[in-house]
Amino acid sequence: MTLSIGILVVSDRAAAGEYTDRGGPAVHAWLDRRLTVSFDEVLTIVPDEADAIEASLRTMCDTLKCALVLTTGGTGPAARDITPDVTERVCDRMLPGFGEAMRLASLKVVPTAILSRQEAGHRGSTLIINLPGHPAAVADCLDAVFDAVPWCLELLGGPRLETDPPAWRPKHAPRE
Amino acid sequence: MTLSIGILVVSDRAAAGEYTDRGGPAVHAWLDRRLTVSFDEVLTIVPDEADAIEASLRTMCDTLKCALVLTTGGTGPAARDITPDVTERVCDRMLPGFGEAMRLASLKVVPTAILSRQEAGHRGSTLIINLPGHPAAVADCLDAVFDAVPWCLELLGGPRLETDPPAWRPKHAPRE
Amino acid sequence: MTLSIGILVVSDRAAAGEYTDRGGPAVHAWLDRRLTVSFDEVLTIVPDEADAIEASLRTMCDTLKCALVLTTGGTGPAARDITPDVTERVCDRMLPGFGEAMRLASLKVVPTAILSRQEAGHRGSTLIINLPGHPAAVADCLDAVFDAVPWCLELLGGPRLETDPPAWRPKHAPRE
Numbered sequence: 001m002t003l004s005i006g007i008l009v010v011s012d013r014a015a016a017g018e019y020t021d022r023g024g025p026a027v028h029a030w031l032d033r034r035l036t037v038s039f040d041e042v043l044t045i046v047p048d049e050a051d052a053i054e055a056s057l058r059t060m061c062d063t064l065k066c067a068l069v070l071t072t073g074g075t076g077p078a079a080r081d082i083t084p085d086v087t088e089r090v091c092d093r094m095l096p097g098f099g100e101a102m103r104l105a106s107l108k109v110v111p112t113a114i115l116s117r118q119e120a121g122h123r124g125s126t127l128i129i130n131l132p133g134h135p136a137a138v139a140d141c142l143d144a145v146f147d148a149v150p151w152c153l154e155l156l157g158g159p160r161l162e163t164d165p166p167a168w169r170p171k172h173a174p175r176e
Numbered sequence: 177m178t179l180s181i182g183i184l185v186v187s188d189r190a191a192a193g194e195y196t197d198r199g200g201p202a203v204h205a206w207l208d209r210r211l212t213v214s215f216d217e218v219l220t221i222v223p224d225e226a227d228a229i230e231a232s233l234r235t236m237c238d239t240l241k242c243a244l245v246l247t248t249g250g251t252g253p254a255a256r257d258i259t260p261d262v263t264e265r266v267c268d269r270m271l272p273g274f275g276e277a278m279r280l281a282s283l284k285v286v287p288t289a290i291l292s293r294q295e296a297g298h299r300g301s302t303l304i305i306n307l308p309g310h311p312a313a314v315a316d317c318l319d320a321v322f323d324a325v326p327w328c329l330e331l332l333g334g335p336r337l338e339t340d341p342p343a344w345r346p347k348h349a350p351r352e
Numbered sequence: 353m354t355l356s357i358g359i360l361v362v363s364d365r366a367a368a369g370e371y372t373d374r375g376g377p378a379v380h381a382w383l384d385r386r387l388t389v390s391f392d393e394v395l396t397i398v399p400d401e402a403d404a405i406e407a408s409l410r411t412m413c414d415t416l417k418c419a420l421v422l423t424t425g426g427t428g429p430a431a432r433d434i435t436p437d438v439t440e441r442v443c444d445r446m447l448p449g450f451g452e453a454m455r456l457a458s459l460k461v462v463p464t465a466i467l468s469r470q471e472a473g474h475r476g477s478t479l480i481i482n483l484p485g486h487p488a489a490v491a492d493c494l495d496a497v498f499d500a501v502p503w504c505l506e507l508l509g510g511p512r513l514e515t516d517p518p519a520w521r522p523k524h525a526p527r528e
Binding site for chain 3: 177184198271272273274276277296298303318321323324327328332343344
Binding site for chain 3: 076077078079081082085099100103104107110111112113114117133
């Protein structure tokens with residue numbers, strides 16, 4: 001199974017070319033450092049518009065069959081921050097532990113971490129995780145949750161994802 | 177008031193007899209160790225099917241008048257893991273602090289703890305708590321939240337539950 | 353921009369005059385200690401009734417244009433504890449990190465902290481935060497989250513709120 005990973009940068013300014021996005025490259029660099037398997041990467045930059053975000057998430061999940069989609073940006077409380085809302089709309093089910101763990105990790109760095117509404121969920125066999133837009137926060141959040149991602153993808157029926165150091169997997173097949 | 181506690185084991189393999197369930201006995205052993213009052217225990221094993229889970233939860237709450245229902249299994253992200261979804265459907269209101277505290281406690285043991293969607297909520301005066309299926313994780317989760325259970329049951333209008341060591345209770349009647 | 357802060361005390365007994373509320377004064381004292389700007393304070397006491405709570409929240413947000421509304425009481429699992437439910441109904445969007453952080457902070461003090469269903473969210477540019485009714489718990493919760501409040505109000509388009517010590521703000525304008 002080919003491993004495809006989508007990176008969806010959600011930013012009005014980056015989409016308008018007024019700003020060179022740094023969140024997407026931070027996600028790429030983190031994956032490049034950690035994954036030991038080759039993977040196809042799909043990078044899309046959209047403004048903070050519900051239709052554009054939703055269409056990109058659907059394409060990455062349904063057409064491009066990404067095993068994992070990582071969004072950056074649009075997770076705060078401001079009016080145009082809608083990435084988690086759209087994520088929730090396209091997901092079959094949410095995985096609240098991701099948001100909790102990412103906020104907790106970010107809270108050790110900055111007290112405003114609790115303002116993030118970032119979430120994770122799955123659409124079919126694709127895991128979607130919202131990351132903040134700030135490059136340093138991207139790494140903090142991936143550090144906090146990525147050890148659970150390879151096993152999650154397998155539970156969702158996705159491909160095997162090898163990392164260095166190896167991620168946690170149960171010693172035996174899951175019991176239920 | 178007689179104290180009845182329901183243990184609902186949700187597992188395709190245990191329900192089919194392909195596997196000897198260990199989650200249910202782990203719950204029983206934990207309660208037996210901790211509770212100092214006698215109680216009626218109702219143990220039911222069902223497959224990971226929404227109708228079966230829902231019917232059992234309704235019977236335990238509405239017919240058998242269990243003060244507490246503990247489910248084990250079916251809390252992950254896999255397609256057949258639906259225990260939290262059905263729990264949410266039968267509950268009047270959710271108590272998000274339980275899931276947060278159980279995931280946090282489990283996260284100290286295994287990074288995939290964030291994959292658990294386990295929740296708690298109440299249906300009328302019955303408190304329902306989702307536990308994982310793995311016996312060791314059952315104990316970790318009960319250790320993390322049970323100190324709040326006796327007082328919760330009283331707030332819900334249920335029976336008094338005595339434990340050793342004694343659980344927390346306010347020194348005076350609640351003020352509101 | 354004039355800064356208005358609403359304090360909504362939700363308590364049957366306080367509303368009936370059977371009890372001298374201590375939650376509201378605890379909120380006032382905390383704000384008085386921490387804020388270095390002058391502000392208009394609106395204090396309302398209502399019983400644990402959905403209509404009364406909802407009407408007060410709407411008035412504080414829409415008519416009185418409060419930048420911040422702090423509720424106390426009614427956050428538990430008991431039948432008449434409905435403050436978070438009504439808060440969710442009037443809010444445009446929830447900010448789950450507040451509830452998580454407040455429960456986590458309270459959990460260091462008392463194991464029953466997980467019973468609190470307290471939440472935060474925004475209605476237009478007003479931030480609403482549920483606090484418990486117990487005066488000591490009010491301070492624990494405000495200590496846990498207030499460092500994120502001034503920046504949150506600015507993201508919501510509200511007034512600047514000065515505190516001592518100063519709350520966190522980004523060094524530069526937000527990047528997206």
